[in-house]
Amino acid sequence: MxxxxxxxxxxxxxxxxxxxxxxxxxxxxxxxxxxxxxxxxxxGGGSMPETILGVYSSESNSMTEGVIRTLGEDGLAITVERAESEKQLLDWMDGREIDVGVLLPDGWGSDADRAVVMPISGQETAATLIQQMIETFAQLSQAISNSTTTIMTEAALLSEEGDMLDMVAIQNELIASIESVAYEQRTYVSEPAEEESVSxxxxxxxxxxxxxxxxxxxxxxxxxxxxxxxxxxxxxxxxxxxxxxxxxxxxxxxxxxxxxxxxxxxxxxxxxxxxxxxxxxxxxxxxxxxxxxxxxxxxxxxxxxxxxxxxxxxxxxxxxxxxxxxxxxxxxxxxxxxxxxxxxxxxxxxxxxxxxxxxxxxxxxxxxxxxxxxxxxxxxxxxxxxxxxxxxxxx
Incomplete structure (x- = not known):
């Protein structure tokens, strides 16, 4: 007591x-x-926050269309908006209508010019991820292009030596094989977390x-x-x-x-x-x-x-x-x-x-x-x- x-x-x-x-x-x-x-x-174990990506490209080619299509794929939590001009893209950034802006220069993918990635304040991490995705796409495309060129060159040399080769058939088969790998629908298994997370x-x-x-x-x-x-x-x-x-x-x-x-x-x-x-x-x-x-x-x-x-x-x-x-x-x-x-x-x-x-x-x-x-x-x-x-x- x-x-x-x-x-x-x-x-x-x-x-x-x-x-x-x-x-x-x-x-x-x-x-x-x-x-x-x-x-x-x-x-909290939530999903990746939605990122709005603004893209401007002065020309349209297979490389620019391919990377834009890749960035806008389902599951990446990225919404891609196409700007009509560089000024419009910058205006979007000034008004914080987008999180990250990307400028694709003329001839992007065929020369040394790199895409310009511009994040707004607070979106640096998202910009880094997008930059890595663009660089990976460019490197993969360049590797495929170099491989195709090498194969076609070797085939041309064999043809000059007297071997009869159907160059058009080889090229079409090569393109079909590359596309089948690039656009193959893959199945993924998602394993749940061992423990439910807290906020x-x-x-x-x-x-x-x-x-x-x-x-x-x-x-x-x-x-x-x-x-x-x-x-x-x-x-x-x-x-x-x-x-x-x-x-x-x-x-x-x-x-x-x-x-x-x-x-x-x-x-x-x-x-x-x-x-x-x-x-x-x-x-x-x-x-x-x-x-x-x-x-x-x-x-x-x-x-x-x-x-x-x-x-x-x-x-x-x-x-x-x-x-x-x-x-x-x-x-x-x-x-x-x-x-x-x-x-x-x-x-x-x-x-x-x-x-x-x-x-x-x-x-x-x-x-x-x-x-x-x-x-x-x-x-x-x-x-x-x-x-x-x-x-x-x-x-």
């Missing part, structure tokens, strides 16, 4: 701190909006929840030194309350404020940002319980191994940023090399984040036993180590 009173007192102190409210509750919601909106379309807003809602709950380790460590500086801890020691009760109260206080923070955050993201946290709120609360347990244990570690409020602030801030980066709260773990992903398996917020995203896409309870066990183990080890040191320091 006395531990609960200490816990409630700590939670009230945090809630009265405007800086803490801004940092722990409002800031994660704002960052979720910013990061989720900025990376919309990059994440950028979902990912960063989970990432910010994991990161800012981790900030409780800093806040919990600082509160211990604040009470020590204000002599509140000394006055508690003069009462019949045991040191063990004080430490348990501090631990529960950190957990209580973390739960308040998380429930407000999940409510704000669900109702204001329309973030889908999955079909099972019980799974979310289940993994959050063990994550908060581990975070509260880390808060005691910060308090145990720092000597002042300022030191706890510095160590806590740096530690949170490093753990947030390695745990995937800033960048998705899928972008990291294998070595970094292996390191992430020892970080609590990584286990919480991957569990949240798995729950969002629908996962059985059996997949949550491992992360909950790891988080429980991290919290238990942290509590044991910090309790031994804090018992000595407080006594």
């Amino acid at each position: 006395k531990s609960l009173l200490i816990a409630v007192k700590d939670a009230k102190i945090h809630l009265k701190d405007r800086k803490a409210i801004l940092m722990m509750i409002i800031m994660p919601v704002l960052l979720t909006v910013i990061l989720g909106s900025a990376l919309k379309g990059v994440m 950028s807003m979902q990912y960063y809602a989970a990432a910010m929840a994991a990161m800012f709950l981790l900030f409780n380790s800093m806040a919990g460590g600082k509160s211990f030194h604040q009470e020590r500086r204000s002599e509140t801890l000394s006055r508690l020691k003069m009462t019949p309350i045991s040191i063990h009760t004080i430490l348990v109260g501090k631990f529960i206080g950190t957990c209580l404020f973390a739960w308040i923070q998380f429930l407000i955050f999940i409510g704000a993201t669900h109702f204001l940002l329309k973030v889908d946290w999955g079909s099972s709120i019980l799974q979310i609360l289940f993994i959050t319980f063990f994550y908060i347990f581990s975070v509260a244990g880390l808060a005691m570690v910060v308090a145990a191994f720092t000597t002042s409020e300022k030191m706890a602030d510095v160590v806590g801030s740096m530690g949170v940023q490093v753990l947030a980066l390695l745990g995937g709260s800033m960048l998705p773990l899928s972008l990291f090399p294998e070595v970094m992903r292996n390191i992430a398996t020892a970080i609590p917020n990584s286990w919480a984040l991957t569990s949240y995203t798995s729950i969002m896409t629908g996962t059985p309870w059996s997949t949550l036993w491992l992360p909950s066990g790891v988080l429980l183990g991290i919290g238990t080890v942290a509590i044991l180590i910090s309790s031994i040191r804090l018992n000595r320091r407080v006594a």
Whole structure:
């Protein structure tokens, strides 16, 4: 009971701190909006965004018509618009009516002149892909042309030596063979992704929840030194309350404020940002319980191994940023090399984040036993180590 009173007192102190409210509750919601909106379309496993391509060619030949037909094929998510003049193409770009403009010079494909690819601002990636497609088409066409010329030359030499060759038949057969390969209808098999992906807003809602709950380790460590500086801890020691009760109260206080923070955050993201946290709120609360347990244990570690409020602030801030980066709260773990992903398996917020995203896409309870066990183990080890040191320091 006395531990609960200490816990409630700590939670009230945090809630009265405007800086803490801004940092722990409002800031994660704002960052979720910013990061989720900025990376919309990059994440989520969706299809390639539609690109509007404007093309102008002063002459029409087999090469220009072939490349334009290739760029406009179904499945490439490219809409090709033919401009009547170079000025019209540039006007389209100025009015942002197209995403990428392409100028095909006179004689393109038969000489060294290259196509001019001009992206509007923000479409550089699409322009690079289109440039690669044009260059590939030109190289393939040039290779076919050179091969045809070589074959026909060799055939002509044989004919001059006395062998009777039907040059027209050879040429027609060669053209037919090339066309059959070029325009062959191929069948592709599309394999589904191993896991259903989440949207950028979902990912960063989970990432910010994991990161800012981790900030409780800093806040919990600082509160211990604040009470020590204000002599509140000394006055508690003069009462019949045991040191063990004080430490348990501090631990529960950190957990209580973390739960308040998380429930407000999940409510704000669900109702204001329309973030889908999955079909099972019980799974979310289940993994959050063990994550908060581990975070509260880390808060005691910060308090145990720092000597002042300022030191706890510095160590806590740096530690949170490093753990947030390695745990995937800033960048998705899928972008990291294998070595970094292996390191992430020892970080609590990584286990919480991957569990949240798995729950969002629908996962059985059996997949949550491992992360909950790891988080429980991290919290238990942290509590044991910090309790031994804090018992000595407080006594």
